[in-house]
Amino acid sequence: MINLTINNVPVQVKEGSTILQAAQKAGIKIPTLCHVENTIPKGACRVCMVQVEGARGLMASCSAPAAEGMKVISNSREVREARKFVVEMLISEHCGDCKTCVRNNDCELQQLAFEMGIESIAWEGETLKSVIDTSTHALVRDSGKCIKCRRCVDVCSEIQGVGSLFAQGRGFESKIGPAFDSNLADVVCVQCGQCSAVCPVGAITEKEHIHYVWDALDDPKKFVVVQTAPAIRAALGECFGYEPGTLVTGKMTTALRHLGFDKIFDTNFAADLTIMEEGTELLMRLKKALVDKEQVALPQYSSCSPGWIKYVEYFYPDMLDNISTCKSPQQMFGVLAKTYYADKVGIDPKDVVVVSIMPCTAKKFECARPEMTDSGFQDVDFVLTTRELGRMIQQAGIDFKNLPDSEMDAPMGISSGAADIFANTGGVMEAAVRTAYELVTGRELPTEMLHIEPLMGLEGVKKASLRIEGTLPGWEFLEGVELKVGVAHGLSNAKKIIEASRAGEEFHFIEVMTCPGGCIGGGGQPRYTTDEVRKARIAAIYKEDEGKELRKSHMNPEIEQLYKEFLEKPISHLSHKLLHTEYVSRN
Amino acid sequence: MTEKSKVCSCQGEVNEESLYPQLDDIIKSQKGKEGALIPILQATQNLFGYLPEKALKLISKETGKPFSEVAGVVGFYSYFSTTPKGKHTIRVCMGTACYVRGGQEVLKALMAALKISVCETTDDRKFTLEIGRCFGACGLAPVVMVDDETFQSVKPSKVHEILEKYA
Structure with missing residues (x-):
């Protein structure tokens, strides 16, 4: 020490x-x-x-x-003056107007200028040229606002192992960006938005969908349904001054109602459905491997996180068969809202607008993927990040802190605690195990055994081995099998687990979440996310799970109803058509 | 980048594609070494006469460095060039002494004669025009260098004579 x-x-x-x-x-x-x-x-x-x-x-x-x-x-005075000088110099070339900047009141440079008592522009001179890159679905970059701090470079290359951005050129003319001034859409970028989450100023932000959503809400012909990802409820409060880790599920629901959404639904519903589909898919792969002795791609990797999917499409295209064919919960929700739900309530699906509230910028890319149209329409129309929802609530003049709590709507707002934990690293795996154990053994998993300790926490790569015993008829092939599972979050950790698997380490199922900490640390979450904030949000998510009676996906009565009325069974012909997808090599 | 044959400053007429096996050797010899990127880029520029995008992508892939980083290093050092260079590089000194003694006029005359701007290469790939910042020969101002040869007290009206030497 x-x-x-x-x-x-x-x-x-x-x-x-x-x-x-x-x-x-x-x-x-x-x-x-x-x-x-x-x-x-x-x-x-x-x-x-x-x-x-x-x-x-x-x-x-x-x-x-x-x-x-x-x-x-x-x-000391010397330190204060030196810091002030540095900030004055940064401001002198910063090209942007605080009043109309999306980071107004959420900008670290603005905040520091205030804290240091900078009350006038000390150095008037040439400012940076503002070149705006709107090429991707998820992100907007403005070179004029960039202070060249390189946080985006560090997070993209070191944390995510992607390396889209770097300092280009030198001196005043230098820019932070892709090689040779390319647009972000033309280089390897998974659109995770971690760059936008760490940017201290307005140089990288999410591409806003707010105005589209206002237009849909104001259109009397449209039936606008909203789904909220599990990670939102543990973070949205931060936009309104709550401490990180404050659960605001009830207030969020009320706020969405006040904004004018016709139905307040939950991505959690689709997360429960994902467990049914993805779990079944895994069991089918295991059966093929263990009973039929067929060549089958194992380990199976989770597919909920669109940044991760794009990462594999770029860096490991030979591994696409290993990725679960399940669409992400966002996309499962979208397609069902415009088929199952629209039909159930007798609304023409062309009039249904699906809005997602996501902790994620890559979800904006995902909803625009050309294959995500199995309802006959774009399945999810618009995606708002947590930050955008916070801004929308402010635009509507809603006094968030004083809102009463309310409940989400049935049927697609009903979910289990297993769906809540999709928000954090290890959660998808834990949710899958809760269901798979009961389906395969027929025995109830006791409450005190619902959490899988080795898969919890912020360790980058986590592993567990689960021995299956006492199987029901039909599942005997799993008797005595050591189910080896892995969890990684942050794409540089995903790379580590892929390389370990390729080097021969045995895994059956691996969960990957693109962002550090999982979706609670997503690129669209309120700033600024540190490990301490991640831990607080994760604790809140576990609290949400633990506070529910219903904690296993297969017990969700609305999921049972969905299969009975519509899909028939997991990986049925219809679910295959609507809920599963395929991937493309981007190498 | 088109794949037509290019003039390389060191080897005359060569097909750029045929140089890639040598690039593989360059990368192989440096791979895994700490700080290998810059030596690889230097050797690659010597090989091709410039840094073609295709070569940079290969270097990025083989060294495991992101393409953005490779491009960032290339863009940082003025030594590196991503545009093909001419057979001869003309550098006009714009240091203080040369400037006050008419270096700017010499440069303008060269631009007019070659029909290119600074940092460009003539269509026939014969000349690349650059400016320098003091060659340490201020007594001879204004100075022009062509490759390693120095020309002193250059007058704008005489730049044709210099160019003709390399025709």
Whole structure:
């Protein structure tokens, strides 16, 4: 351990910690515009400078290692003036108008300018040229607003292992972006939006669907249904000043009603359905492998996360057969809303508009995939991120904090706790195991055994081995089988588990979520997501699950009804047509 | 990038495609080494005379570095060029001494004679025009360099004579 003082406060930190980490531990705030947790510090923005006794000049605390006996001052006049100068310089070339910026009131540069007492523009001069890239379905990039902090570069290459973005050129003319000024749509980009989640300013944002949704809501001919992903309820509150990890399911439902949606439904309903379809698919693959001795692609990988799907399409196209053919819950919901539900209530599906509230930007890409039209229409019309929903609620003048709670609508708003945990890493696997165990053994999984400890938490790659015993007739081939499962979140961790599997490590089923922490840490979630925030949101999701009577997907009465009335059984002819899909190689 | 034959500054007329096996060797010799990217790019530029996009994509794939990063490194160093260079590189000094003694006029005359702008290459791939920042020969200002040869006290009206030497 290392002992140092910051502003005369003694702090003890582990060897290898930075001054910034020591300050965080001591509860001393040091501003930074470039730091990204869990990446190698770059010291790019110079806003985190501190004074260290005996050192020449100021040091960037994010990259300077803490040392024994170090005396750090984080708030002297010299430090304050140096930081202010850096922020003034950044503002001097920043091309954007706070009043009309989507990040107004949610901008780290604006906030720092306020905190540092910058009340006038110190340096008038040439500003950056604003080149706006709207080429993708999910993201908009504005080079004029970019402060070149490189957080997006770090998150894209180090956390996601994709590497779409890098600093191009040098000096004032330099830009952060894809190779040779390409549009994002023309390079390898999975549209996960982690870049937009870490961007301190308005340089990378989600492509807004808000105005389309307002238009649909104001059109009397349209029947607008909304689905909310499980991760929204544990994060939306942050848009209104609640602490991370505050569950706002009831208020969110009321707010959606006030916005004018005709039916408030739940992606969770489709998550329960996914478990039925994906679980059955896995059991069928296992039967083919173990009983029929057929060549079958194993391990089966989960398919809920569209960034992950696109990642495999780019980087591992030879593995597409290993991906579950199940559409994601968002898309299962969309196609059913325009077939099963429209038919049930007697509405022409052409008048049904499906809006999704997602923690994700890649969902905007997913809903626009040309194959996602099995209802005869685009199955999901518009996708709002959690942040966009927050803005829409503000635009409507709704006093969110004072809203009463309300319940979602039947039938597609009914769901189990197993669906809630789709929001976090390990959750899909846990939900699948809850159902598969009961289907295969006929025995009830006791409440205290519902969570699978080794698959919980923020470890990048998690594994578990589950021995199947006491199988029902028909499932004897699984008797005594050690079911080996894996979980990865963050695409660089996905790569690790793929490589391990390819090197011979045995897995039967692997869950991958594109974003660190799973959907609760999605690219469309309120800013700024740290591991501490991820943990708080995950705890809230488990609380939501644990608070429900209904905690297993196959017990959801509306899912039973759906199969009885419409789909017949998992992987029936109709479910194959509506709920399953195929993928394309993008190599 | 078209695949027609190109003039390479080091080897005369060659088919660019035929150089790729050599690129494979370059990459192989550096692969896995720390900081291999820049030496690979230098050797690749020496091989092709410039850095073709196809070669950069191959380098990205083989080194496991994102294409954006490879492009970022190429764009950072003025030494690297992604456009084919002419057989001869003309560099006009724009350092202070050359500038005040008419370097700008010399440059304009060269641009007019070659019908290209700075950093461009003539259609016949004979000349690439660049500007330099002081060659350390201020007493000879204005100075023009063609490849390794230096021309001193160049007058705008005399640039034709220089070009003719390389015709």
